Every structure is written in structure tokens, then in C-alpha cells.
Amino acid sequence: MIKPAEYGGFGQLKKEPLGGLKECAYPSLCPPAVTTNTIIIAVCGPNDFMGNASPEKDGWFFSDFFLFHHLLKGTASKQIWMTCVKPEALVKKYKEYVHGNPKSIRKVVLDATMVAETQDIDVHQGNDLLERFLATVASVSKEVRGTQQPILVLIFGHGRMNTFAITIGGSGEHSGCPVLTIEKFKDAILRHNPDPNIALLTTSCFGGGWVQSPYLNTTAMSGVNHRQELLSWPMTESLSRCCGSRFASGIAWALIKQEIKGIRQATDEGEELRQSPTFASLVATIHQTLKEEIDPRESYNISFSAKDDLWGTDYRVRTGLPLASFQQRYNTLQDVPEGQHGSGSKSATVRFAESVNISTPAAEYRLKRMALEYLRSKPGPDEAAKNHFVHHNCRHLLNGKTLPAQELEYLSAALIYRLKTIIARATEYKDRLGLDYPDCHECDVWEYASRISKDPETEARNSEIAYMIRDRELFDEPSNEESHDFGKGCSYLAIVLTESKWSTSQIEVALNGLIKFEEQQNRHTFTAKHFKFWQDRDVRGMLGTIAHTTKRRLRSRSPTKHLRKSLEGAFGISKGVEGA
DSSP states (O other), X not given: OBOGGGGTBOOSOTTSGGGGTTTOOBOSEEOOOOOOOOEXXXXXXXXXXXXXXXXXXXHHHHHHHHHHHHHHTTOSSEEEEEESSOHHHHHHHHOOEEESOTTSOEEEEESGGGXXXXXXXXXXXXXXXXXXXXXHHHHHHHHTTTSOOOEEEEEESOBOTTTOOEEOOOSSOGGGSOEEOHHHHHHHHHSSOSSOOEEEEEOOTTTHHHHTOTTOOSEEEESSOTTOOOBBOOOOSSOOSOOSBHHHHHHHHHHHHHHHHHHHHHHHTTSOOOOEEBHHHHHHHHXXXXXXXXXXXXXXXXXXXOGGGOTTSBHHHHHOOOOOOHHHHHHTSOEEOTTOOGGGTXXXXXXHTTOOOOSOHHHHHHXXXXXXXXXXXXXOOTTBGGGHHHHHHHHHHHTTOOOOXXXXXXXXXXXXXXXXXXXXXXXXXXXXXXXXXXOGGGOOHHHHHHHHTTXXXXXXXXXXHHHHHHHHTOSXXXXXXXXXXXXXXXXXXXXXXXXXXXXXXXXXXXXHHHHHHHHHSOTTOOOHHHHHHHHOHHHHHHHHHHHHHXXXXXXXXXXXXXXXXXXXXXXSSOGGGGGX
């Protein structure tokens, strides 16, 4: 018997711990129920603004998208694949997309020889992609009303920390792009059908929020829980690109394992398959594959749910994943040896061919100094989804590569946001609360999360506190030019409070004190420290040089978003809150 809760399972009793699934166990095998009428809807969210679709940036989402497109092609009764970037344009600009471990043999999932296979992919304008996706989901749900015909929805895109919303399409930077919320998805699937048989697979950060949502009764599969960023395969010094997500590889390999088990069983029983793996068995296999074959060092807080908690049914019926020759399809993909790019080996230099050199060496030096300070602040792994752009460009800069002036402008804004608005601010919050703990830049929040995953009581306390912090919105969201949100501040403050001796009620008083303090301050004034930072000659010189090379005016900082609030003054609580 298998306990799904041990492998990231979450039940449909949303108000209960682990959704009421804690002690539930299910068989690993069940009578087969082969499904051939699945409808597949898949969407790839990233656009190609400023080369965003490059394999060096968010192209790893496209690697996942094209991997599943190849594995599932022709296996369902109907398939709709959607994106806002033409596959042929991706190949022309970036040569190829590969998937897998860079320290082993990877697979080419898109190159010039495979463009013909992508003719069934619908390409929409970036600003229309989300609405077209929602309209498609609503239409298909209506089409199968009154039946239990399975619908498999695959969503590849960046997730947002506080709302779990997923960025879909758009024409500019991540922060200003349309987002798919849980509420919008729920409305689409239930608009014409009160009880659709939906399975959802997402590779977004914080995707566990969809699994645990009280608004959805679906079979859901996510590569992370509601608090973590998804990990791609790591970049290496010789291979400065990310080759899809580890979670996607884990699913693909687990499906191949299940298929091999079925073939062996059918052979043993005289070509008659009498038992099929259950959804609980698939969940356990995915988890074991990630731990044993992907990276044993990672904790892999993956998340799953089963519609109506039917974990003991055939995984193909539960997930909508059709019966397909996954191993054969996977093996038809071209191999790329360890450490090689393959046919697209020159793609990285193309992007730098027309770059504009910074005219003042001192300005470049200042940005390098900031990049080094950031990378020393334990910002998380390079392969974390929200880190790709910033970490990749920081390392390029420090390795002496020339970056286009516009990318330097965005990098400087992102570094200022992460170092000053998040990391420094989190430390100041800690200091104002009078707590004795190392500063934010000294703490590895990823290592802490991995460590407490083995301590359910501490993990539950930390999770509750993190929710309290996010609900109070103590950390500003990034603007368009500041790249993705950065969760280290929230995670750090949750760790500080978790390790304190304060009770939940004392923590609520402390956090409410922070809110009260924020409301009392003039949002249109800087702290002396922040004001000095912006007046710093190095910083102003660096930004001025970037503005000159790009022939663009320096953006003013919006009072409501960029004038970061003062941390000097009373919180409305005393440092002696421990005795409250």
C-alpha cells in the first residue's frame, strides 16, 4: 500500500492537515482502464522580449513544452498546443532547445530538423495568449459536458509567490505581463460544465498553491510546493544554458518506467495485462525517480492531488495521460553528448554580436561590484526559475563578457531591487523587531528549507509564519524593469520568527506592528540610507552611463512603488514582545 502524503500528495479536504490525506493508503495496482479519448490543452507562457525565450534565460520552459509535445504527439483524440513565439523563429534565433542533465546525454527537443513537427502548434499574439487559452479551456470543458472524458491541461510558465498566478504571454517584461489566476482557471473550466474531469500539470514556481487550492477539485501535478521555486537543470561553465526542468524529466522517466512495468507484466501473463499502476503508484514513482536518478541531494517538495481523492484508480484515467510508447518516442530524440551544445553551439555569441560597449570602464566596474555583492548574499541556486536572468548575466559580467546596454540597465534595476528593497529591508525588519539572528545576506534560506523538511513540526510552523508575512505584503513587488519577484526576504523573515521563542499571537502582534509602522510613514520620503544610496556617485554614474549608451531617459521612481518606506521610528510594539 502507498501513502501519497509521503510523496507530496494533498487531499481534497482542504482545511485538514495535508488535505485529510495523512494516514490514507492506496494500492499500487488496480484493474486496467485504458483511456484513448483524452483531450490535451498545453500553453507555454514566456514571450521573447529582450531575448527572454533564449535557452540561457526562460527557454527552459520551451524545452519542457517541446519535450511533452513530442512525447504526446498523436496520442490523444484532440490536442491544442499554444504559445506566442513561432517555433521556426526560435530555431532561427537560438538554433536548438535541448532537455536533460548537462552532465549526461541530453535530448534535442527542437531544432531545424523538427520544425515540421510543430505545425500543429497555435501561435498567438503575446497579449492575446491568455484569453485564447482560457477560451479554449472553457470551450473544451463545455464540449465534454455530461461525460467523464478526461482533459489534460499542461501549463509552462513563471508562477508568482503570493497569488500562485502564472505569467502567460504579454509583450514586455515579466512583471507587466498577463497572469493566469486560480480564479480565472476555475471560471473557465466550470463555466459550462459543473464537474469536468480535469488533470493539471504545471512547471511553475509555487505550483503547489494550485494543488492545495480550496477552489479546485482536480488531479494536479506540480514540481514544487506552494512556497518554493522550481529548479531547472543546472547550468555549467561549459554549457551556459538550462535544459528544461528536473520535474519534467522526472515525469517523462517515470512514465517510461510505468510503461516498462506494464510490458513485463503483459509478457509474464501471456499478453493479457490484468493490473495497471494506480495514480498513487505514479506519484511514488515520480518522487523516487527524482530522488534516485535526478539529484539525491534535493528534497523535492513536489505536490499532487487527485480529483475526488481517487488515488487508487488507473493513473491513465486519473491524469488523462494516454497510453503511449513513451520509451520509443523518447529514444527517437537526437542525443547531445555531455557538455556540448549540439547544432546550436554558437547561439550564445549571436546575442552579443551587436552589443553596445559601456563607454566608461568605471561604470562597468561598479555594476560588477554590485553583482559580486549579490552573488555572495546566498540568493539561491542559479537554476531556480526566478534567478535565471539575474544570475546568468551577473556571471557573464564577472567573467568579462560584454552585455548589451539595455540588459545592463535591467540588470542594475534587478540588483538594486534584490539587494536594497528585499535583502537589506529584511535585515532592517529583523533589527527593528529586536531579534538576534544573522543578517539576511548571510543566511541560506534554501538550505534551511531543505533541513526543516525532515522536521514536520518546524516546517508547519515556518509555513504558517510565511503565510502571515505574505498576507501582510511587507515586501514590494518588482516593477517591470526589476525582473522577477524575489522571495528571499519573506523566507528569511519567516526563518527569523520561526527560530524565535515567540508564540503565534506574539508574531501576529509583531507583524501588525510592522504594518502599523508602514501606514504611519510618508510613502514619499526616503530613508537617509536609501537616499544616500541613490545619491551615491558610483550608482548615479553607472545609471547615467547606461542611460547615455541606450539613449533613454533615466526612469523616475514611482512614489507608490519605488520610494521604499522608512524603517526609522516606532513599530507600535516593544522589543520586549517576548514577554507579552
